[in-house]
Every structure is written in structure tokens, then in C-alpha cells.
Amino acid sequence: MSPRIDDWTTGAEAIVYQSCAPCGRLQYFRRSFCAACGAPDPVEKRASGQGTVYATSLVCRAATPETRAHVPYNIVLVDTSEDFRMMAHGDHELAIGDRVTARFVPFAGRMVPYFEKVK
């Protein structure tokens, strides 16, 4: 097994993805194998936090007290410069195609990735 790197899902301020040495495919959701070819032990890598906005949705109606405190918040899908897609939060003004960079903000009791436009 390659060493596991902590990311925002495990309490660190980082975005991590996996890369398969045999087939070269990337995956964002952590697994002990490559979902494309089945090879074990994909290598964990830290992402740069750079990307392009693929889709956005401004959430105005949330379902829990913790998330309601943040309404409205913008959910975004970002295609990272490494070439995997991830969900995160982002500036309300973001438009599809915007070049963005990530920082981390508190949301409902944890730090989550938040994208803003590259100036």
C-alpha cells in the first residue's frame, strides 16, 4: 500500500486523489484499487487546488440546522488541473468555465474546499 495522505475528508486542509501506475487513470473517491483496471494500490497524490468550474448550484434550502446556518451556499463541481472532477463549495459569482483555486473554509463543523476565481 502506498502511504495514505490525509485530506479534507479526514480533517486535513488538502485535496487528495489517486493515480494508477499500471493504467494511468486518476480517481477522486479513495479505494484500495483502481476502478478502471482493478490494479491494487493506486498512488495517493496531493492536488494543486487549481481547476475549472464544470457546474454550480446555489443551495437556498438546506435540510439540517448545521447546514441551514450557512444558507445560501454554492455547491460546485470543479474539473481539476490534474483532470479529476470534485464537488466543493465556491464563490456565489462563479460561472461555468471560470478558472478557480481552492482554499478551505469552515462548514457544518469541518473544513471544506472552497473555490474562488483566479484573479
Add this chain to the structure above:
Amino acid sequence: MSFITGVGLTAYGRHEGSSSLDLMSKAAELSVADAGLKRADIDGILCGYSTVAPHIMFAAVFAEHFGIRPAYAHAVQVGGATGLAMTMLAHHLVEAGVAKHVLVVGGENRLTGQSRDASILALAQVGHPDYEVPLGPTIPAYYGLVASRYMHDYGVTQEDLAEFAVLMRAHALTHPGAQFHEAITVADVMASKPVAMPLKLLDCCPVSDGGAAFVVSRERTGETGVRVLGCAQAHTHQHVTAAPGLSELGAEIAIARAKESAGVAISDVRYAAVYDSFTITLAMLLEDLGLAGRGEAAARVRSGHFSRDGAMPLNTHGGLLSYGHCGVGGAMAHLVETHLQMTGRADSRQVKDASIALLHGDGGVLSSHVSMFLERTR
């Protein structure tokens, strides 16, 4: 060969004091009677799930409650596509001789059995537990994301999407069992409260109580037969983060397989029953299925193409958007309405010719798809 021999549907909306099993039983009773059968004739049961009353053996629970001892029974879970997935399985079960009469049933007291927050929260769990759910998305947000991209790529506007809500409401006005009975306009949809932009309240289906059921049989039991001509599925992903591009979604794959299995073309279709959890869902699916060109579905709504008297009547009961959405039963109402149309029993909603129908269901976030063609035989 298999036939839909009977259908049953409750009104959707509030059924104060009714449990999921009550609503399922009511619809099941209606469908068995509609097929001209007795309970003892039912030898197979397929049921969905209830978010209000989850159980690891829901079909056995229902069979005991309803009072039958089937030779074959289990639950099926494919989200919004569950109803059509069960119908597809029932079709194969009776064709294979496993059962003679399979009762397909879904129902839930989703509106009065739990708070709206609980319902929204339960459904949001279709998101990835580590990489999506902690970000606080809701089902409307998952579809809002898809909507934003679809609108961007194909020049669809919020006013275009609103047309689908208006059409479904217009249809619901003619069905006494629908949850909503007040006409709405595009301006009403545009002015409704933002939920997950670009989707507003009237772009979203409601939460409802209700039940739906049908019987799938090896032989027809009535004069007019409604035959399963062919069906197919496609499953490309579960989570929206892992969804393929808009041009590679499962609806196009499922419909291509179903057309091949049924030996028909879209030009043969006379009635359409298409999943409509949100206005964007309906717009995208109509275009994916080939019932409208890319970005052109809204124009077809405006021209009356999908109205009761139009060339391709669509969800004449009002769909999930306005008849209501009680979970598994939600999209089963589409099949019940299709059956009524095909057998000439749709009262004031009756269309001219529902000889061949196309049904399509979607589960998750355009994740799981079932396409099905039905044919009327005399």
C-alpha cells in the same frame, strides 16, 4: 410474453394516519381487482422500499400484511427507477415461468410519516458519504448542478424549464387524484422560492403520500391486452461527481437497448411517460430519449406537442411534478396512467391513440435508467 393485466392507484397528497403498508395494500387491492384476479392468484410479489419504514425484508412484510403467500418475493431498490425496474423483472419472471401473476407494488406515507427535513435528508444520502454529503448538498442541488451545465451547453433558460412545470400542472388539473389543483404560469414558477438554483420550488416535485400497484401476468386477463414489448436498463454511476459527460448519460444507452429489444423506433411511439422529478429531469430525458432535439424540448411544450391533444401526449396525470411523488410509487403512477390510456379508460384525459407507449424511469442523479415499450393488443 407478458402483459400488464391490472393497475391500481391512490390519490397522491396527504393520507393522514395511513402507513406505507396501508397505502401499498390499497393500491394492490385495486390492481388485483382490476386484473380480474383474486389474491390467491398472485404467486409473485415485487415491492420497493419505504424511507419512512425501512425493513430488510420488505416484500415478506408486505405479503404477510396483505395476506398472501407468494412463491417468489423480494424488494427492489433503484431509487426513482424502481417501479420500472420491478416491471422489467416481473416481465422476465413471467416469461421464464417463475410466476404466473406478479404483483408489483410501491407506496409510502412520505409526506405525513416524517418531517419534510427528514425526507430531504434521507434522500440527500444518495450522495457520497465522504466526498459529497459533508458539503450539504440536497437532491435539488445534485439536479441543480446538472441543470446548470445542461443549460450552459444547450442554451436552455429557466423560463424554458418552467414550461415543464406548467404543462404537468395543466395535466394534473384534469385528474381528481392529483396533489395540486391550482393552475400555474411560467411567471409563477419564476417567482417561486429558490431551492437550489437554477431550480426553484415549482421546478421540484413535491413530497407526497400515496400508493401504486400493477399485476404483470403471463397471459392477458381482459379483452384489451397491454403487452411489454421490450425493455432495458443502463447504470453509469451513482454519484453526480462520478457522472459521465452529458452526452454519455444512461438514458441514451437504455433507450437504444430497449428499442433493439422491442423492435420499434421512436416514431412508432404514440404516448410518453417520462420521469419528471424536476423540470430539468424531464427536459433532459425527453431530449436523451429522442422525443425532442437537443435544447428543443421546451419549444415542443410551448407548441402543444406534449399536451393531451398533441402529437406526443406526455404524463397526462400530471407526473411527479403535479400528481405527486411518494417515492417508489411516484413513477409507478406514470405506468398506471399509461395503462388507463392504452385501455381507453382515462376519462376526460383520454388521448386519441395510445397504441404504443414509451416509459422511462431515472434513479439517483441520472444514475440508473430503465426504458420500456408497451403495446396494446386486441
